[in-house]
Amino acid sequence: MTERHDRPGFPLIKIGLFILWMTLFSMLLGRDYFIETIDTREAAALERAERTVFQGIYFKDNKIGYVENQFLPEGEQIVLRQKAHMQLNISAQTHVIDLDMEATLDSGNRLQTFTFTFSSPFYRMAAAGQVDGNTVSYTLETGSSTIQDSMVLAKPPLLATTRRAYLLIQGIESGEKRRIPWFDPISLTAKESILEYRGKEQVLIHGRIFNLHRFNENFSGARVSSWLDDEGNVVKEESPAGFVFLKEPEFKAKQIDSESTELLSSVAVQIVGEMIDLGSTTVAHYRLSLPDDHQFILNHGRQQFTDGLLIVTLETIPETSTDEQVPLGFEKYLAATPYIQADAENIIAKSTELTSGATTSLEKVKMLADWVHNALEKRPVIGIPDAVTTLNNLRGDCNEHASLFAALSRAAGVPTQIAVGVVYHKEAFYYHAWNEVYLAGQWVSLDTTTNQFPADLSHLRFTGGGLQEQALIGSLLGSLKIEPLPNKQ
The missing domain is CATH 3.10.620.30 (C8orf32 fold)
Structure with a gap:
């Protein structure tokens, strides 16, 4: 390498892409693994109530993709299936991203197993993992390498979905905070977040005003806000990076804009x-x-x-x-x-x-x-x-x-x-x-x-x-x- 202080003329590629990816997919794949004690039977029943939920994914007011969540009861377990499709504008080129995930939860919403596949231009990934007590073990395949690892959490991880009525059932008071260890299957890392309930507020969504419960969550230093209706459905989620998830009917969620804001320069x-x-x-x-x-x-x-x-x-x-x-x-x-x-x-x-x-x-x-x-x-x-x-x-x-x-x-x-x-x-x-x-x-x-x-x-x-x-x-x-x-x- 030549010792030099100038920069060549090719476009600089930034870690902003990786950070945006981490932020976006932490929102996608149930990042809230709540450790607080809850009435698990009541929570599980609430999670089963709505079998299929769609969310539109927005970036700077442009629709860039959608998520489909399916909740399928199988005996004493719940199978969560999630599909996400996105079209990201990166350096004026469209990158198509697809993710498929399946997770098995026990009757108390505790994560048992998970598999997911992820594809983007120049990258393919498949992962599978299981939980044994407090330990999460996983295998990651990229086509070129196989990575095996495990990590120990403070307590067995619970998986939150787009239905979080158990937060409201617990009678949480405005201003109350909870510290929550969790495992992120997308980045394959163990982290800790702080959840704070901010009470109810009026939120304008697609020209309509909703009276929703607001929660602020701090994970890895990044702040994500979530708004729930009285039944515990997640109606809106928003990150500081500019990503917004909105609960929508299927036809609307799948209407992706033909043009969108370039990601890297916007942050x-x-x-x-x-x-x-x-x-x-x-x-x-x-x-x-x-x-x-x-x-x-x-x-x-x-x-x-x-x-x-x-x-x-x-x-x-x-x-x-x-x-x-x-x-x-x-x-x-x-x-x-x-x-x-x-x-x-x-x-x-x-x-x-x-x-x-x-x-x-x-x-x-x-x-x-x-x-x-x-x-x-x-x-x-x-x-x-x-x-x-x-x-x-x-x-x-x-x-x-x-x-x-x-x-x-x-x-x-x-x-x-x-x-x-x-x-x-x-x-x-x-x-x-x-x-x-x-x-x-x-x-x-x-x-x-x-x-x-x-x-x-x-x-x-x-x-x-x-x-x-x-x-x-x-x-x-x-x-x-x-x-x-x-x-x-």
Whole structure:
């Protein structure tokens, strides 16, 4: 990789696509696994009352798809079948998305098993899972890789559907909050949300006024509002990213608009004031406005953050020796994960091939970064990024670049992690992912999508790690403000 601070002319692909995907499908697939004690027999009866429910999916007032939910009682169990169809405008191209899910619930609405398939351009996925007590185990197939994993929740997960009358039956009071652990089968991560009842309010939907119960839910830092009628039916759901789900009759739900708003640019962060000249300085200052309850650690590596002021200092790439030691406690930055498969045979073989002749960590990093940047076709891919699938397909956006480089670099013995934040592009900041490598006692940023080592001063890191940590960036949608400040003379 050439050490450079300019950005090539191809369109920048952003993690905003991944974050929007996570937000949208967390809304799609029963993300509320309520742990509060409820009258399970009464709740199950309520869930069975309405067998088929349709929802229209809107983005910025354009209909982009629909969801069909079927509730089928089978003895003491309920089978939930869900189909979703969407047409997403991404970089002025229509991406058709289809999802099919089936979940088995016991008489108390506790999740027992689930299967789902997901398809989008350039990506196919199938998953199956089961619950044993508090443990959720699953297998994910992408056609190129098989991922098996499990996680332990605080309590057995319950699955909420579009009928949530049990929330009202419990006599919840306005302002009351509940903390809820849950498992998301779409992102395959365990999370925690906070649900707050806000009382009844009038809501205008399709020209009609409804008097509905409002619930606000905070999951992974992102806020979703839901409105229920007196019978507990979900009439409307809305996320800060601009997605809205409305309960509609089948004929209306399936009427998709021929044109819709482009997704990525619509959630880009517009700057306050003017952008600094990145090529004329090695230090950048930004004034940030963040959610009050944010969980981000911005003091990391080259960044310093105090009282809303972020200072970013461009790194000097250090020389490394042939006998560089990995610090104690850094083993996790070399370890394989379900999506950064540093121990996969083809990953190890490719890493070994590409770093043949390298004698230092720095040489390995440059060889691997160069290859990832040049080998991957720059295309938006809607799906869960993993290194093995990306190596086989050789296409993707920033998420695929970052996952593949992390796996190859870890396989070569270089501590590596994925950084997530924003980057400046075409007069706005876009959500983005890149890498950090540990060289000669310091973390150094590296972006294989834009071919920058170190990454330029517009790469603002908010978090790092795996899918669960990356999903936190969703809390910034609609709330992050960035003001570049002139450098002090």
